[in-house]
Amino acid sequence: xxxxxxxxxxxxxxxxxxxxxxxxxxxxxxxxxxxxxxxxxxxxxxxxxxxxxxxxxxxxxxxxxxxxxxxxxxxxxxxxxxxxxxxxxxxxxxxxxxxxxxxxxxxxxxxxxxxxxxxxxxxxxxxxxxxxx
Numbered sequence: 032x033x034x035x036x037x038x039x040x041x042x043x044x045x046x047x048x049x050x051x052x053x054x055x056x057x058x059x060x061x062x063x064x065x066x067x068x069x070x071x072x073x074x075x076x077x078x079x080x081x082x083x084x085x086x087x088x089x090x091x092x093x094x095x096x097x098x099x100x101x102x103x104x105x106x107x108x109x110x111x112x113x114x115x116x117x118x119x120x121x122x123x124x125x126x127x128x129x130x131x132x133x134x135x136x137x138x139x140x141x142x143x144x145x146x147x148x149x150x151x152x153x154x155x156x157x158x159x160x161x162x163x164x
Contacts, residue, residue, distance in 0.1 A: 033122065033141060047070060054143065063077045071115050074110070074113060074115060075121070075122075075125055075127070076125060076128075078106050078109050079106055079122070079125035079126050079128070079129040080129040080132070080133075081109075082102045082105045082129070083110070083126060083129040083130050083133050084133065085105065086098055086101050086102045086105065087133065099126065102126050103119075103122055103123065103126060106125075107147055110122075128146055
């Protein structure tokens with residue numbers, strides 16, 4: 032019993048400091064991974080939004096799958112330059128979500144600016160990458 036008391040009094044604080052340092056290091060690594068994931072997700076969303084706007088502006092003569100392929104190609108290149116990896120499915124989902132947001136803003140802008148009561152007005156003004164089969 033005397034040996035344990037002597038050991039704790041001599042080395043207890045050193046062991047406690049070592050354990051706390053290891054714990055702080057582990058928490059730091061975990062926090063860095065979470066932060067990196069958050070930043071990468073935000074970057075992916077921003078790139079998808081930028082690409083959708085650019086493709087809509089630059090490639091007005093393309094429609095459907097051609098426009099989608101241009102968007103996927105541009106987004107993949109932009110993310111690769113930043114060192115961010117992404118799956119094809121994730122990229123397609125982000126592009127489609129950004130496009131839906133873009134279309135909602137476009138439709139709201141059209142309904143706020145002028146009232147068009149014709150049946151096909153919304154269909155003719157719709158912007159999109161996928162073809163209407």
